[in-house]
Amino acid sequence: MDKEKIIAELNRHKKQPYLDYRLKEETESFTNLLFYTLFDVNTPVAENLDVLETKFSRLTDLACWEIQKPCSKVWENYVSRLPGILEKLNLDAEAILNCDPASLSIQEIYMAYPGFYAIAIYRLAHELYVQGFPLVPRLLTEYAHRQTGVDINPGATIGKSFFIDHATGVVIGESAIIHNDVKIYQGVTLGAHYVAKSLQKTKRHPTIMSNVTIYANATILGGDTVIGENSIIGGNAWVTASVPANSTVFHKPEIKIKTAPSNV
Structure with missing residues (x-):
């Protein structure tokens, strides 16, 4: 076995200069922290927004391959829309609680319903999608897809009080x-x-x-x-x-x- 030859051939066929899987991993880390920041009572909002901004800056470095696009401006626009997104998600949770006779509490909706989780990640991804931020919105929804079996493209437009039951x-x-x-x-x-x-x-x-x-x-x-x-x-x-x-x-x-x- 000519190991050096194999290495050279593998490198020759790696043709995608921006295919950096750190973007996928760091998007998932960002998603988890963002979800907890919005919903978990023990997660400090002010402190976490600073951490999220740092994580988002890293996503910007990895995802924005065209330097003329103002990716650095996206976070400021995005974070200003988080209260409105959270308001919509609270309405989604209430719709699930009101429609599903099996639901026992609003806390159960937030913590145990895959449909709600998929909707939440979709809404968080959609705002980045409409701002034209590359790839990350799809990575967000694909992360939710992998966990819930629900595949919502971030480009879809979804109104208030949306309910997905059972989800898969x-x-x-x-x-x-x-x-x-x-x-x-x-x-x-x-x-x-x-x-x-x-x-x-x-x-x-x-x-x-x-x-x-x-x-x-x-x-x-x-x-x-x-x-x-x-x-x-x-x-x-x-x-x-x-x-x-x-x-x-x-x-x-x-x-x-x-x-x-x-x-x-």
């Missing part, structure tokens, strides 16, 4: 728009009709109007698809066209039961 398997695409007081269950996909790079700048994902409930494993596809307010989308439904307000959409499977003869 939920997918919400980049250009999806979700209005206020929407409830979705496990396995729901808000996706695109087609996957093609040429569609990058187009609205590929559906719009969900206010007070809509989408039950488990429903799939709603297409940028022109609008689910009207106060509608209910039943479990396992496949929807590729708009639905009027106050509608109920359901999938009706054929179920057959075969009973074995009794041996008695």
Whole structure:
């Protein structure tokens, strides 16, 4: 074995000059501290904001590859929006508490509900996304995805009092728009009709109007698809066209039961 030759070949094929996995690791550390700063009663806000600023500066060094982009200005804008983000997250937690009969306390929502955690990290990532901060918003939501099974693209637009129940398997695409007081269950996909790079700048994902409930494993596809307010989308439904307000959409499977003869 020619070790030096192998090393040279490996280095020759490492072609991405900015592929530094420290960015991924430090984003996750930043996410954890930010989450605790917002919610944990024993975590000092003033002290932690200083630590978070230092951590964010490190993310800036790792993520901002184009020196002409003013990444150094992002933190000041971001931190000023944290109170508004926290206000929205408190409304999300209250919506979960009010809608889920299995919830025992508001503390349980914050600490034990994967849907709430996924929404929280999405909202924190979305603000960086709209500021054009590169890669870090996606790393934030992918960190939540890995922990909860919920994949929300940071580019999605989500209104107030959002509720994801059970969470696992939920997918919400980049250009999806979700209005206020929407409830979705496990396995729901808000996706695109087609996957093609040429569609990058187009609205590929559906719009969900206010007070809509989408039950488990429903799939709603297409940028022109609008689910009207106060509608209910039943479990396992496949929807590729708009639905009027106050509608109920359901999938009706054929179920057959075969009973074995009794041996008695």
